[in-house]
Amino acid sequence: MSSLLQVDAISKRFGGVQAVSNVSFDVGQNEIYSLIGPNGAGKTTCFNLISGIFPLSEGRITFDGQDLGRVKTHQLAKLGIGRTFQNLAVFKHATVVQNILVGRHSHMETDLFSCLFFAPNARRHEKAHRHKVEEIIEFLEIEDIRMQPVGTLSYGLQKRVELGRALATEPKLLLLDEMVSGMNAEETEDIARFILDIKDELGISVLMVEHDMGIVMDISDRVCVLNFGEKIASGTPEEISKNTAVIEAYLGHSGGG
Amino acid sequence: MRSGHFIESYDKLVNLTDNPVKMAWSWILVLVLALAPLVLDSFWTSICATVLITAIGIIGLNLLVGTTGQISLGHSGFLAVGAYATAILTMDYQVPGIIAILLSGFIAAFFGLIVGIPSLRLKGLYLAITTMAFAIIINHVILNAEDITRGSEGFIIDPLQVFGFSFESDASIYYLSLIILVLTVLGALNLMRSHIGRAWVGIRDHDIAAKVMGINLTTYKLLAFMVSAFFAGIAGSILAFQLQYINVDNFSLLLGIEALSMIIVGGLGSISGSIVGVIFIIFLNELVRITTGIFADDGGTMSLYIHEMKGLLYGVVIVLFLRFEPDGIMGKWRDIKNYWSNWPFHH
Ligand SMILES: Nc1ncnc2c1ncn2[C@@H]1O[C@H](COP(=O)(O)OP(=O)(O)O)[C@@H](O)[C@H]1O
Numbered sequence: 156m157s158s159l160l161q162v163d164a165i166s167k168r169f170g171g172v173q174a175v176s177n178v179s180f181d182v183g184q185n186e187i188y189s190l191i192g193p194n195g196a197g198k199t200t201c202f203n204l205i206s207g208i209f210p211l212s213e214g215r216i217t218f219d220g221q222d223l224g225r226v227k228t229h230q231l232a233k234l235g236i237g238r239t240f241q242n243l244a245v246f247k248h249a250t251v252v253q254n255i256l257v258g259r260h261s262h263m264e265t266d267l268f269s270c271l272f273f274a275p276n277a278r279r280h281e282k283a284h285r286h287k288v289e290e291i292i293e294f295l296e297i298e299d300i301r302m303q304p305v306g307t308l309s310y311g312l313q314k315r316v317e318l319g320r321a322l323a324t325e326p327k328l329l330l331l332d333e334m335v336s337g338m339n340a341e342e343t344e345d346i347a348r349f350i351l352d353i354k355d356e357l358g359i360s361v362l363m364v365e366h367d368m369g370i371v372m373d374i375s376d377r378v379c380v381l382n383f384g385e386k387i388a389s390g391t392p393e394e395i396s397k398n399t400a401v402i403e404a405y406l407g408h409s410g411g412g
Numbered sequence: 413m414r415s416g417h418f419i420e421s422y423d424k425l426v427n428l429t430d431n432p433v434k435m436a437w438s439w440i441l442v443l444v445l446a447l448a449p450l451v452l453d454s455f456w457t458s459i460c461a462t463v464l465i466t467a468i469g470i471i472g473l474n475l476l477v478g479t480t481g482q483i484s485l486g487h488s489g490f491l492a493v494g495a496y497a498t499a500i501l502t503m504d505y506q507v508p509g510i511i512a513i514l515l516s517g518f519i520a521a522f523f524g525l526i527v528g529i530p531s532l533r534l535k536g537l538y539l540a541i542t543t544m545a546f547a548i549i550i551n552h553v554i555l556n557a558e559d560i561t562r563g564s565e566g567f568i569i570d571p572l573q574v575f576g577f578s579f580e581s582d583a584s585i586y587y588l589s590l591i592i593l594v595l596t597v598l599g600a601l602n603l604m605r606s607h608i609g610r611a612w613v614g615i616r617d618h619d620i621a622a623k624v625m626g627i628n629l630t631t632y633k634l635l636a637f638m639v640s641a642f643f644a645g646i647a648g649s650i651l652a653f654q655l656q657y658i659n660v661d662n663f664s665l666l667l668g669i670e671a672l673s674m675i676i677v678g679g680l681g682s683i684s685g686s687i688v689g690v691i692f693i694i695f696l697n698e699l700v701r702i703t704t705g706i707f708a709d710d711g712g713t714m715s716l717y718i719h720e721m722k723g724l725l726y727g728v729v730i731v732l733f734l735r736f737e738p739d740g741i742m743g744k745w746r747d748i749k750n751y752w753s754n755w756p757f758h759h
C-alpha cells in the first residue's frame with residue numbers, strides 16, 4: 156500500500172512543553188487510521204502541524220509526494236486535505252448550505268467583478284457548487300435543516316455540518332478531531348457509518364483522533380497510540396488492544412485522575 | 413431516508429430572493445423613493461439625499477465590520493479621501509464629474525488596502541485604534557497640505573455636470589444618490605451571495621476554520637477593506653457634490669463613531685439594516701437639532717453643545733442597542749416576522 160500521508164519524526168515544543176516528540180506514522184490510500192492517547196498526549200497538535208497552523212519544530216510531513224513544509228494552511232484544501240476541529244468550528248451565523256458552500260471555496264474561480272455584477276459565469280458556477288452541496292447534504296441526511304443557521308442546531312448536528320463542510324473541499328485525506336465526543340450512542344453510530352461510507356463510497360482516507368474506543372476498534376484499519384507526545388505503539392486494532400504499554404498508559408492516566 | 417426536500421432548480425436558490433412578496437415590496441420601496449422629491453420640500457429632500465448618500469458609505473462599513481468582523485473607526489477618513497479626491501480631480505484637473513466619482517472610489521480603495529494591512533496582525537481594540545489613527549492622519553494632511561487641499565480654508569466645488577446637465581437642485585442630487593445607492597445595494601447583495609461574501613462571514617465566525625477551507629485570510633481581509641473603502645469613497649464624492657464646499661470639519665472623528673452606531677442600530681452584517689440604521693440616526697440627529705433649537709432662547713450658545721450632545725447620544729444609543737438589541741432593528745424585525753408566521757404555534 157503506497158502511503159498518502161507520511162509523518163516523519165515530527166516534534167513540537169510550546170515553550171517548556173514538549174507537545175509532540177519524534178512521532179512518525181503514515182496513512183495509506185483508502186485507509187481509516189486512528190490516532191489515540193490520553194488527554195494532552197499531543198493528538199490535536201499533530202493535526203495542527205499537518206494543517207500548518209503551527210510550524211514544525213523538527214521533522215517532515217509529506218502528502219501525496221509533496222513536502223508540506225512550505226505549504227500554507229489555506230492551500231491545503233486545494234491539495235486535498237480536509238479537516239474538522241475538536242471544538243466546534245462552524246460558521247454559526249450562516250445556514251447549513253452556506254457553511255458547506257464555504258467548503259467549496261478552493262474550487263471557486265469567479266473574480267471580484269463577476270461576483271459584484273453576478274455575471275452569467277458567476278451564476279453558472281454558483282449553481283454547479285450548489286449541486287455538489289446538495290449531494291453532500293443528502294449523503295449526510297441533513298435535508299431538513301439545510302436552511303437553518305448552524306448556531307441554532309444541536310451539538311451533534313453542528314458536528315455533522317462541519318463534516319459536510321470538510322467533505323465539500325473534495326479531500327483525498329480527511330482529518331477528524333474527536334468527531335463523536337459529546338454525542339449520544341445513536342449519533343455516534345451515524346458518524347461511524349458515515350466514516351465507513353466516506354472511505355468505501357467516496358474513496359477518501361481518514362485520519363481520526365478519537366476517545367471513543369468502541370468506534371476506534373470497530374472501524375479503524377490501523378491505530379497509533381500517543382502518550383506524553385511520544386508514539387508508544389501502532390498496529391491493527393487487535394494488536395493495540397493487547398499491547399501492554401497501551402493498557403498501562405490508559406490505566407495510569409485514569410488512576411491518576 | 414429522503415425527506416422530500418429535493419431541490420430541482422438551483423436557479424431559484426441563487427436568485428436574490430425567491431420570495432415574490434419581498435421582491436414586490438422592494439420595487440414599491442424604490443418607486444416611493446423615486447417619487448418622494450415630488451412631495452417633499454427642498455429642506456427634507458436635502459435631508460433625504462443625505463440619508464441616501466450616508467447609506468452608500470454605511471453599507472460599505474457594514475461589509476467590513478458586520479460581515480467580515482474587522483472593526484474600523486476610521487471610515488470618516490475614507491469619506492474624506494473620496495470627497496477631496498473629487499474636489500481635486502474636478503477643480504484642479506478638470507476630470508469629468510462622473511469619472512471623478514468612480515476614481516474617488518478607487519483612490520479610497522487604495523487607502524483601504526493600506527489601512528487593511530495592520531488587520532492582518534491586529535484584532536479588536538488594537539485595530540480600532542489603528543483605523544482611528546488613519547482618520548486622524550487624514551485630517552492632519554487636509555489641514556497641512558494646503559497647496560493641494562486648500563487647508564483650513566476649505567474647498568469650493570462646482571456642481572456635477574453630466575452631458576450639460578447640472579446637478580444643482582436638491583432633487584437632482586437626491587436622484588443621483590438614489591441611483592448609486594440602488595447600484596450599491598445590488599453590488600453588496602451580489603457579493604453576499606457569492607464565495608466572496610461567504611469567505612468574509614467565515615473569517616468573522618471562525619478564521620482558522622476559514623483558512624482550512626482554503627480562504628486566504630490576507631486576500632479576503634484586504635479585499636473587505638478595499639471594497640468597504642470604495643463605497644465610503646463614492647459616498648464622500650457625492651457628498652462633495654452635494655455640499656459644494658468641504659473642509660476638515662465635515663470629517664471629524666465623531667463621524668466614525670456615528671457610522672458605527674448606525675450599523676449597530678440597524679443590524680451588524682445586514683444590508684437592509686445599514687439603511688434602517690442610517691435613517692434612525694439621521695432623524696435622531698434632526699430631532700436633537702430641532703429640540704435644542706427650541707430650548708436655545710439666546711440662539712448661539714446652545715449650538716456649541718450640539719457636537720458634545722451628539723457624541724453622548726451615539727454613546728448611549730450604542731450601549732443601549734448592544735445591551736438590549738444586539739441584532740439591531742433588523743434582528744428585531746426578523747423575530748417579529750417569525751413570531752407571526754408561526755403564530756399561534758410559537759414556543
Ligand atoms: N497553542 C498551544 N500553546 C501552548 N501549549 C499548547 C498549545 N496547544 C497544545 N499545547 C500543549 O500541548 C500538549 C498537547 O496538547 P494537545 O495536542 O491538545 O493534546 P490532545 O489533543 O492529545 O489532548 C498539552 O500539554 C497542551 O497544553
Ligand SMILES: [Mg+2]
Pocket residue numbers: 198199200241
Ligand atoms: Mg485534542
